[in-house]
Amino acid sequence: MGNIGDPALWNDRLFKTPGSRTLFISAEYDSQDNSLDDQQRRVRWDDPRSSTEEVRHYEQVRASESTFTCMGTRIGAVLTDAWTLYALTGVCDTELTFIHTDTTVNFGFETSSDFESDSDLYYGIGTTVLLHKGTFRGTVPLTLGMDITYRRFDFEDDSLSENGTFYSATLDEIQLAIVLAADFGRVHPYAGARISSITGNEHYINKTIQSYWYPQGYIDYEDDITWTKNVGFVVGASVQLPGAISLTVESRLGDEEALGVSATVAF
Numbered sequence: 001m002g003n004i005g006d007p008a009l010w011n012d013r014l015f016k017t018p019g020s021r022t023l024f025i026s027a028e029y030d031s032q033d034n035s036l037d038d039q040q041r042r043v044r045w046d047d048p049r050s051s052t053e054e055v056r057h058y059e060q061v062r063a064s065e066s067t068f069t070c071m072g073t074r075i076g077a078v079l080t081d082a083w084t085l086y087a088l089t090g091v092c093d094t095e096l097t098f099i100h101t102d103t104t105v106n107f108g109f110e111t112s113s114d115f116e117s118d119s120d121l122y123y124g125i126g127t128t129v130l131l132h133k134g135t136f137r138g139t140v141p142l143t144l145g146m147d148i149t150y151r152r153f154d155f156e157d158d159s160l161s162e163n164g165t166f167y168s169a170t171l172d173e174i175q176l177a178i179v180l181a182a183d184f185g186r187v188h189p190y191a192g193a194r195i196s197s198i199t200g201n202e203h204y205i206n207k208t209i210q211s212y213w214y215p216q217g218y219i220d221y222e223d224d225i226t227w228t229k230n231v232g233f234v235v236g237a238s239v240q241l242p243g244a245i246s247l248t249v250e251s252r253l254g255d256e257e258a259l260g261v262s263a264t265v266a267f
Contacts, residue, residue, distance in 0.1 A: 001250065001260075002026070002074070003190045003238045004128050004145030005181025008246035008264040009078055022078040024266040028090065030070045032258030036198070036227060038063045060221065061101040062204075069093045070122065078266075082130035089123040094155050098167055098204055100221060102211055111209050111219070115157035115167045124151030124173075141183040149175045164207035164218075171200040171225065177234065188246075189237040196255065197228045230255035 009024055038061050072090015079085055094117045101110045126149035134142050156168040179192030206219040214220045232254025238246045244266045252258040 001147060001149070001175070001177055001179075001194065001234055001252065002128075002262065003181055003188060003236060003246075003248050003250075004130065004147055004179045005143045005183065005188050005190055006238050006246055006248065006264055007183075007186075007188055007240040008238075008244055008266045009084060022266050024074075024076055024078070024084075024086075024264055026074040026262050026264040028070070028072050028074060028088075028260065028262040030068070030072075030258060030260040032068050032070075032252070032256050032260075034066050034068070034256045036064045036066070036225075039225065039227075059101075059103045060223075062202075062221070062223070063099040064096055066094060066096040072122070074262075074264075084128045085125075086127070087123075087125050088149075088151070089121070091119040091121055092153070092155075093118050094120050096155070096157075096167065100204060100206070100219060102213065102219070109209060111206060113165045113167065113204070113206060115159070115165070117155055117157045120153065120155045122151055122153040124149060126150065136182070143181045143183075145179055145181065147175075147177045147179065149173075149177075151175075160205065160207065164205075166205035167203070169200060169202040169225070171198055173198045179234065186240045187237060188240070189235075191235040192233070194232050194234060194252075194254075196230045196232070198225065198230065199227075200225045232256060236260075 070090055070092040072088055074086050074088040076084050076086025096115045097112060099112045128145060128147045130143055130145045132144040136142055151173045153171045159165045173196055175194055175196040177192055177194035179190050181188055181190035201224055203222040209219050211219050232252055234250060234252045236248060236250030238248040240246050246264045248262045250260040
């Protein structure tokens with residue numbers, strides 16, 4: 001997510017051309033574990049007078065656990081003394097376990113499939129706004145800020161020829177964070193809370209499991225994804241180095257468990 005009080009953004013920069021706008025670039029590494037809760041597809045009711053038992057009172061539930069290891073770049077500009085705008089892009093190595101439950105009156109199962117994919121592209125945009133600046137006990141500068149980020153992520157593992165399984169997903173994430181940052185000279189710690197929403201679409205095929213529901217005779221599940229009001233917390237610190245460079249270490253908890261490291265330079 002990053003430090004809204006990152007000293008590389010608001011303090012110095014490499015080139016001091018009068019009247020020019022401050023630009024910045026960050027190199028980022030992030031590893032995160034996500035558990036996306038059960039999502040039940042709308043239960044379909046079939047009239048027993050015109051349907052077979054195999055599809056009557058049908059239900060499907062999906063869940064997944066994933067690990068993303070990402071490397072990317074964030075490029076942006078400081079537009080005013082309280083507002084930045086940036087774009088981000090990178091790639092992720094992904095490990096995902098997909099759990100699929102399929103239930104009818106006289107037939108049901110739960111299956112779990114593991115998937116892996118390398119160099120999955122993500123990209124997005126974001127903005128940071130400083131809401132208030134003050135001091136703690138008159139000595140420690142504090143900054144309260146807000147960060148809004150949109151990110152799109154695509155993932156696919158086609159293992160149909162190896163073990164009869166396939167999974168793909170396109171996810172759109174919007175995150176809003178409120179962060180309080182402090183200034184202790186070269187060290188700038190920060191902490192805050194965030195809320196996010198993830199929507200998208202996923203497609204899962206498992207040819208090794210028979211399913212009466214699908215016309216193919218095996219699992220061929222495709223549906224929209226909607227998770228909203230996912231709440232998490234963030235804590236981290238930035239260290240200012242000579243030459244308008246900062247190093248940041250960040251940990252996130254709550255809806256995801258993550259550790260991130262980034263280096264930022266302003267010019």
